[in-house]
Amino acid sequence: MKKLTKKQLTWYGIAGLGPNMLNLMVGAYLCDALMTQGFSANIDHWTYLNKTLIVVVVWSIFVTIAKIVDGVIDIPLGAFTDNLKSKWGKRRPSMFGGIVVMLLAYLMFLIVPFNAAESIGNTIWFFVWLCVFYSAYTLTMVTYYATFSEVTDNQADRVYLSNVKSTVDIIYFVLGYALIPAMIGLANIRILALIVLVLMPSMIIPFVLIKERSTKPEDVAKYKEEHPEEFEGVVEEKEPSMMDSIKYTFKNKDFIVWMIIYSALQFGLQMFLTGFNVYYSGTVGFSGFKVMLCNIAAFGPVPFTLILYNWLNKKKGFKFSLQYTLIIFSVGMLCAVFCRPSIFPNETTRLIAIMASNTICSFAIGTFFSVSYTVPSQIAADEKAKTGVSHPAMYFAIQGLFGAVVTAISTGLVWVNLKKVPASESFFFAVPDPTKVDEAGNVLGGGGAGLLTLIVAISCLVAFGLSFLLPKSLVNVGKIENPEPINE
16 A cells, blocks of 8 residues: 655544544434433433433443444454455445445434334334444444554654544544534534534545555456565565454454553543543533533643654653653543532632643543554554564454443443442542532532542553553654654
């Protein structure tokens, strides 16, 4: 595959914006919009038809199944794109098919087939299209991420591309978690879901930049025969079957060590991303504009803080820069533990305190996204160079499976049950705000949700400790002495 220049890599990193935004809309808004439970204001805008369209108990089971499918399906789809034989190559056809089906499923998810409330027909309809959407999204993005090791030929390029992609991730987080709630009073959530489709043309970029030859066996053999000079001194490329690919992946000790570190990191990060709005409103005591300011403080500076991370990476290497960000994020989360009404009664002072802690965290958030692209692509590139085995999509697929399991435990098992713990005067980290009570006279603020930032900090500190196990092949990734200059 053709290697891209630095300018082209910048554009290439932007490509995933559209699909990522659609996935955020489905997971963060549209699934909740099928029911009125949990909403107290602007219900007609937050929900499809201002009523519960699905059977809630059945839907909760279906959503769990869909998320499991989303994690497990990564493996066969990763193997599919790694081994696809077509005259158009293997990456572009995979992405094209994924995009088409994803768009179809997304549009179908916006249709209400039955107008009745609590309809089992609606429940099944949305479940089917949710599974189709997650599967198509997985095929699209696993294929896209697999190309990170194929459009680059050195560590510097891979780190640069990963940083661009992580910056784009922050952009869609800001759009999704700050702009969408601000616009909800202007239009129904389904209208907003249609508006974000304007971002999908970003996926045209890979089709313009990727240059692939036919992967049909007869065409590959013919090309090798006509261009023998291109293959002199190059390890012959091997495309393993799905089962062999899985075996190669789990036999790679460097990758397994990374999965252990990645799991600890993701446990805290996903809990933070899932629960920070609840923490701001329940524990810190904010709503509306103040919550938006908190989000901006956490995500807004990331493109600039990535510059510092990149500088550290070039000077000290991957291990040092990762450890730096894990410590920084832990410090920010520990500071946030004390940003509550019982310690800062004045709202303005409390707002400044939580924004300061979030700004500290912003020095790490972008990095957490970036490393999830850098490491698998680097490991895949190293393996191909040494053995000729080429299956980069499988590394992202297995990482996705680990991420799905950890996220399910973190945000499903731990966080959901943590929120059930009531506020207690004797529980320091869940100290309530005595000035806020509900209709029954129960004191609000804190509760188990008040433990959010403490648990996230502990998770990142565990990841920091595990990071000392990083294999030598990853310690200096990105260090300026190692890679060749970025393509111009």
